[in-house]
Amino acid sequence: MANITFKHVVKAYDSRDKKGEKIVVVPDLNLEIYDKEFVVLVGPSGCGKSTTLRMIAGLEDVSGGELYIGDRLVNDVEPKDRDIAMVFQSYALYPHMTVYKNMAFGLELRKTPKEEIEKRVLEAARILELEPYLKRKPKELSGGQRQRVALGRAMVRNPAVFLLDEPLSNLDAKLRTEMRSQIAALHKRLQTTFVYVTHDQTEAMTMGDRIVVMKDGNIHQVDTPQNLYNQPCNMFVASFIGSPQMNFIDAKVEKDGDAYALCFEGCRVPSNKAELADYVGKEVVVGIRPEDLHAEGSFNSSCGFPIHVEMAEMMGSEIYVYFNVNGNPDGKKKIARIPSRENIHSDDDVRLLIDVNRVHVFDKETQAAICH
Amino acid sequence: MTKKKSIFDTILSIFLGILSLAWIYPVFMILFNSLKSEQHISTSSIFELPTVESFVGLDNYLNAINAKGFMTAFWYSLVITVSSLVLILICCSMCAWYITRVKSKLSNACYYLFVFSMVVPFQMLMFTLSATADRIGLSNPYNICIIYLGFGAGLAVFMFCGFMKSVPLEIEEAAMIDGCNPLQIFFLIVLPILKPTLISVGILETMWLWNDYLLPYLVLDRTKGYTTIPIFIQYFKGSYGKVEMGPMMASIMLTVLPIIIVYIFCQKYIIKGVVAGAVKG
Numbered sequence A: 001m002a003n004i005t006f007k008h009v010v011k012a013y014d015s016r017d018k019k020g021e022k023i024v025v026v027p028d029l030n031l032e033i034y035d036k037e038f039v040v041l042v043g044p045s046g047c048g049k050s051t052t053l054r055m056i057a058g059l060e061d062v063s064g065g066e067l068y069i070g071d072r073l074v075n076d077v078e079p080k081d082r083d084i085a086m087v088f089q090s091y092a093l094y095p096h097m098t099v100y101k102n103m104a105f106g107l108e109l110r111k112t113p114k115e116e117i118e119k120r121v122l123e124a125a126r127i128l129e130l131e132p133y134l135k136r137k138p139k140e141l142s143g144g145q146r147q148r149v150a151l152g153r154a155m156v157r158n159p160a161v162f163l164l165d166e167p168l169s170n171l172d173a174k175l176r177t178e179m180r181s182q183i184a185a186l187h188k189r190l191q192t193t194f195v196y197v198t199h200d201q202t203e204a205m206t207m208g209d210r211i212v213v214m215k216d217g218n219i220h221q222v223d224t225p226q227n228l229y230n231q232p233c234n235m236f237v238a239s240f241i242g243s244p245q246m247n248f249i250d251a252k253v254e255k256d257g258d259a260y261a262l263c264f265e266g267c268r269v270p271s272n273k274a275e276l277a278d279y280v281g282k283e284v285v286v287g288i289r290p291e292d293l294h295a296e297g298s299f300n301s302s303c304g305f306p307i308h309v310e311m312a313e314m315m316g317s318e319i320y321v322y323f324n325v326n327g328n329p330d331g332k333k334k335i336a337r338i339p340s341r342e343n344i345h346s347d348d349d350v351r352l353l354i355d356v357n358r359v360h361v362f363d364k365e366t367q368a369a370i371c372h
Numbered sequence B: 001m002t003k004k005k006s007i008f009d010t011i012l013s014i015f016l017g018i019l020s021l022a023w024i025y026p027v028f029m030i031l032f033n034s035l036k037s038e039q040h041i042s043t044s045s046i047f048e049l050p051t052v053e054s055f056v057g058l059d060n061y062l063n064a065i066n067a068k069g070f071m072t073a074f075w076y077s078l079v080i081t082v083s084s085l086v087l088i089l090i091c092c093s094m095c096a097w098y099i100t101r102v103k104s105k106l107s108n109a110c111y112y113l114f115v116f117s118m119v120v121p122f123q124m125l126m127f128t129l130s131a132t133a134d135r136i137g138l139s140n141p142y143n144i145c146i147i148y149l150g151f152g153a154g155l156a157v158f159m160f161c162g163f164m165k166s167v168p169l170e171i172e173e174a175a176m177i178d179g180c181n182p183l184q185i186f187f188l189i190v191l192p193i194l195k196p197t198l199i200s201v202g203i204l205e206t207m208w209l210w211n212d213y214l215l216p217y218l219v220l221d222r223t224k225g226y227t228t229i230p231i232f233i234q235y236f237k238g239s240y241g242k243v244e245m246g247p248m249m250a251s252i253m254l255t256v257l258p259i260i261i262v263y264i265f266c267q268k269y270i271i272k273g274v275v276a277g278a279v280k281g
Helices: A049-057 A099-109 A114-127 A143-155 A173-190 A201-207 A225-230 A235-240 A274-279 B002-034 B038-043 B059-066 B070-101 B105-117 B122-135 B145-164 B169-178 B182-193 B195-211 B214-219 B229-234 B245-280
Strands: A004-016 A022-033 A038-042 A064-069 A084-087 A161-165 A193-198 A210-215 A218-223 A247-256 A259-264 A267-271 A283-288 A293-295 A304-308 A311-314 A318-323 A334-339 A349-354 A360-363 A369-371
Touching: A004 A049, A022 A049, A022 A218, A038 A049, A038 A201, A049 A064, A049 A084, A049 A161, A049 A193, A049 A210, A084 A143, A084 B169, A099 A114, A099 A143, A099 B169, A114 A143, A143 A173, A161 A173, A173 A193, A173 A201, A193 A201, A201 A225, A210 A225, A210 A235, A218 A225, A218 A235, A235 A247, A235 A283, A235 A360, A247 A267, A247 A334, A259 A283, A274 A360, A274 A369, A293 A334, A304 A318, A318 A349, B002 B245, B038 B245, B059 B070, B059 B245, B070 B105, B070 B145, B070 B182, B070 B195, B070 B229, B105 B145, B122 B145, B122 B214, B145 B195, B145 B214, B169 B182, B182 B195, B195 B245, B214 B229, B229 B245
Parallel strands: A038 A193, A038 A210, A084 A161, A161 A193
Antiparallel strands: A004 A022, A004 A064, A210 A218, A247 A259, A247 A283, A259 A267, A283 A360, A293 A349, A304 A349, A311 A318, A318 A334, A360 A369
16 A cells, blocks of 8 residues: 555745745645556646655655655655655766666665565566666666666665656657656556656646646646646646646626626627526636637637737647737737648638637636636 | 967977976986986986996985885875875765755855865964874874874865765765665765765875875974884985985985876876866856
């Protein structure tokens, strides 16, 4: 059993900010990571995701609350006694040791019999295709090979929890995709709890069983990739997950017979969501993903609005169409992902249609989701 | 432009070549004279190469080695150099590790104190030091290493800190997770990574320790026969201005030789170690 439980965990540093108050990185963290689960901590820089991971590893002290690995309270347990293994962003291989020695080092310290060490290292090397490099030093390896050695070093220990701190960010795009699938396959094979930190939402979406979205040390949403994408709990999660990010437009809720209508940019989007009852006559923010906006003629919808194309970026299979709207809560240009066969160019005047079933509505003040 | 540059390079090479010859000539001069007979060193020009008449082979070397006290002085020099060197390398690398990893006002203050100690001249404190050393029992070859640790620490800590800053903390954290305690992290991970700097600091300190004259001269209790090689060489200068030039030249050569050999074998590490902190940090 290697579930990880955070109960009101706080992380604060002794140094003080300009107001003379202690710097609190994680104010109150409550989270349950289940046994054998692949959980991804994701969020912008400085959101506390790496600190959270380092608290699990024991590399950062827990300032308050309780942190459990399995049934054991580990607040004051040394990193070596937590039965964890960690893969670092910078690989952190021992430069003076060979690949074999790097992988065997942890086992040697634990006085594992020599034959057992050899068996485990060779097995890990076989899985990670590192057999030809066992006698080499880290400086003689490529970035991808070094990362695999770091994974192997963690693997041979058979830890209860695998911690990975942005392990792919030093690799090029092609290798990153390759390693992504290798890590996912490794999780399937090892059947161990994986906690993975990244700021790359593609990595988070493709690898995680569940994703924890963090900002300013707080958890905003914990859910499956699909739910995060389709039912974000607030505007931050909606904008952080998905690339290009969700468009936000100011709208007004009006009563439309027994149902409601979201009015913006001269169009009325009908909705029968009961959650909108409290917002009649009030301003809300409508969220529309770029792929839910379509060029006129290629899609059937009663709702749409005319735009002036500020810029059109040809991406190959699709065109990113940038435009401006009147009600603009985040002040950013809006984007539509249109199939490239539509042939839209900069400075064109076109009409975009909305997929009314895929509109998200957010409270303008609290930024929380009202309905999807 | 290229032609101008090549002319400049040639002039610079010639100038540096002459400078190097001027630098190395004294060493060769001692070597040549150590092979001449006593009489020829004092009567002929000291710049003259050995001739058939003046050449005496290794006689001067044998005389120097057989001189009373030479081997004892050699032993004491060796003891002082090795013990001080080991102490400086271990203590200063540990100290630099602490200063680099523990960010506090105390560690910062320590660092600046070490750097400051490099600019304090030995002459400023030599008399009080020799009196204190005598009082607390550091005036013998086996304890003098404590004093050398103090004088050598400035440069050593400065160089170790420079390199240590370029060593990623994650390596130590990985070792911690792998199961190392702090001592194991230092001796199994940090120290091997510091190898280039250890060698360069080692060579620089060895040259200083082996050749040092003033400190052992002031501190060591010579009434008990404690001398080092640089002090012993002076003994060839007898009373009434009589100097045994042959054995003196030979003993100078014997003193310089180990250092030159060490330097030749390890010089590439000196450059690596000195530059490492500066370019990676």
